[in-house]
Amino acid sequence: MDSAADSLGYAGKRVVVTGCRSGIGAATARLLLDAGAEVHGIDWQDSDLPLAAFTRLDLRDPAAIAEAVKAIAGPVDALFNCAGLPPMQPPLDVLKVNFIGTRMLTEALLDRMPAGSAIVSVGSVGGARWPQHLPELRELVATADFAAALAWCETHELAQADAYGFSKEAIAVWTMTASARTIAQGVRINCTSPGSVQTPMLAAIEQVTPSERIDAVAAQIGRRSTAAEQAWVLLMLNSPRASYLNGVNLPADGGFAAASAVAVRQA
Numbered sequence: 605m606d607s608a609a610d611s612l613g614y615a616g617k618r619v620v621v622t623g624c625r626s627g628i629g630a631a632t633a634r635l636l637l638d639a640g641a642e643v644h645g646i647d648w649q650d651s652d653l654p655l656a657a658f659t660r661l662d663l664r665d666p667a668a669i670a671e672a673v674k675a676i677a678g679p680v681d682a683l684f685n686c687a688g689l690p691p692m693q694p695p696l697d698v699l700k701v702n703f704i705g706t707r708m709l710t711e712a713l714l715d716r717m718p719a720g721s722a723i724v725s726v727g728s729v730g731g732a733r734w735p736q737h738l739p740e741l742r743e744l745v746a747t748a749d750f751a752a753a754l755a756w757c758e759t760h761e762l763a764q765a766d767a768y769g770f771s772k773e774a775i776a777v778w779t780m781t782a783s784a785r786t787i788a789q790g791v792r793i794n795c796t797s798p799g800s801v802q803t804p805m806l807a808a809i810e811q812v813t814p815s816e817r818i819d820a821v822a823a824q825i826g827r828r829s830t831a832a833e834q835a836w837v838l839l840m841l842n843s844p845r846a847s848y849l850n851g852v853n854l855p856a857d858g859g860f861a862a863a864s865a866v867a868v869r870q871a
């Protein structure tokens with residue numbers, strides 16, 4: 605694997621990676637270790653990486669999130685929100701991990717993030733329909749805390765009908781909304797929208813989804829992404845070298861979103 609060396613400015617930086625056990629989160633943690641960062645991992649399953657610290661945390665549990673945050677010393681220079689549950693899991697669990705708990709953890713860490721630090725979250729091409737649901741998503745994003753967000757999801761069928769897609773729409777809208785507030789304290793916040801990425805999650809999705817549907821998202825580039833290809837994008841977005849990028853939802857999909865936007869069909 606290529607080394608980031610210090611060209612992206614991570615040497616000696618304290619960073620937090622959720623979902624560090626597997627897939628994109630594990631690839632991100634590996635690159636950050638390679639780049640000389642002090643990596644604090646978070647996951648509900650143990651990690652075998654040589655991390656500076658690891659916190660076992662279930663992002664569905666707000667009390668556990670509050671406890672975990674206390675155990676992470678500041679300052680935190682970068683936060684990588686990579687944890688996620690796939691569409692086959694119970695809708696409210698998916699919403700809790702992919703958005704509600706991720707938002708709670710981020711907001712709780714924000715007060716120990718100095719000016720110049722940055723946050724990135726992994727969204728999905730599955731969240732591309734956020735403009736169609738903007739009024740509802742604005743309501744959800746405006747909820748004050750974990751309990752209020754959960755109550756909103758429990759009472760809105762839209763949130764649970766396609767919980768995975770809606771959780772990723774929420775990541776996109778929350779990122780854009782929060783960016784105006786966080787940048788006032790010098791903290792950038794961005795997200796990515798990956799296409800098909802060959803990880804344990806995608807393998808599980810492929811058990812219940814035709815491969816053609818998964819590969820349709822990779823039609824432009826002709827292959828699925830590796831986890832490392834996604835991790836590099838996350839490192840770039842959170843790098844101090846990207847100091848003017850804020851509120852971006854970056855497609856990392858080999859051109860799928862671009863082609864969809866202009867309705868380009870494959871020959």
Ligand SMILES: NC(=O)c1ccc[n+]([C@@H]2O[C@H](COP(=O)([O-])OP(=O)(O)OC[C@H]3O[C@@H](n4cnc5c(N)ncnc54)[C@H](O)[C@@H]3O)[C@@H](O)[C@H]2O)c1
Nearest residue numbers: 623625626627628648662663687688728798800801803805
């Ligand atoms: N793989 C893809 O094709 C793809 C595409 C678009 C977006 N994504 C997103 O990328 C992110 C990473 O997914 P991945 O493909 O690397 O999957 P993965 O299953 O390999 O990794 C997900 C990680 O999240 C952790 N996790 C799950 N539930 C948790 C919980 N309750 N508390 C704490 N940690 C928990 C898992 O233990 C695991 O380490 C997810 O947000 C996913 O939705 C993946």
